[in-house]
Amino acid sequence: MRTARPEDTRWLTDQEQRTWRAYMHAVTLLEDHLDRQLQRDAGMPHMYYGLLVQLAEAPRRRLRMTELAIGAKITRSRLSHAVARLEKNGWVRRENCAADKRGQVAVLTDEGYEVLARTAPGHVAAVRQAMFDRLTPEQQKSLGEIMSVIAEGLQPKDGGADLPWLR
Numbered sequence: 001m002r003t004a005r006p007e008d009t010r011w012l013t014d015q016e017q018r019t020w021r022a023y024m025h026a027v028t029l030l031e032d033h034l035d036r037q038l039q040r041d042a043g044m045p046h047m048y049y050g051l052l053v054q055l056a057e058a059p060r061r062r063l064r065m066t067e068l069a070i071g072a073k074i075t076r077s078r079l080s081h082a083v084a085r086l087e088k089n090g091w092v093r094r095e096n097c098a099a100d101k102r103g104q105v106a107v108l109t110d111e112g113y114e115v116l117a118r119t120a121p122g123h124v125a126a127v128r129q130a131m132f133d134r135l136t137p138e139q140q141k142s143l144g145e146i147m148s149v150i151a152e153g154l155q156p157k158d159g160g161a162d163l164p165w166l167r
Contacts, residue, residue: 030131033126033130034123034126037123041119042119044089047072047082048082048086049119050072051068051072051082051092052092052115052116053116054072056116060107061108062108063105064103064104064105065079065080065083065094065104065105065106068083086112089111089112089115090109090112091109091112091115092107092112093106093107094106094107095107
């Protein structure tokens with residue numbers, strides 16, 4: 001890994017520093033707000049809710065564990081731990097992959113789907129209250145465009161073999 005020399009560093013301007021810190025502060029507060037809402041309403045962290053949503057939106061409510069890890073942007077090890085907890089709650093089950101005997105598929109159970117259906121209205125209300133109700137329609141559109149540009153710029157072009165969720 002190449003270490004940048006201080007004299008070669010393009011330091012943030014005062015305005016960029018304020019923007020960066022405001023972004024980091026808001027993201028941290030938003031994630032905490034949503035995590036607390038989901039823990040209170042469903043006894044699960046925000047990450048687990050995201051896994052259930054991915055499975056609910058997948059064909060036949062099932063995804064290969066690798067695909068689930070990629071979608072959640074977490075390591076396979078962390079996913080395995082999360083799925084074990086979701087299995088213990090009866091919300092997800094694992095099955096062997098028919099096409100690849102080494103692979104596994106995570107399946108959203110009917111009970112998991114019901115928990116998601118019960119939890120979704122409160123979660124949407126929390127997201128709306130914390131974010132969208134505070135922004136004008138123009139700000140919402142700008143935020144969406146900005147985040148899309150950032151995400152697109154960070155998507156690996158070479159397959160991203162060094163990304164933790166692809167290892």
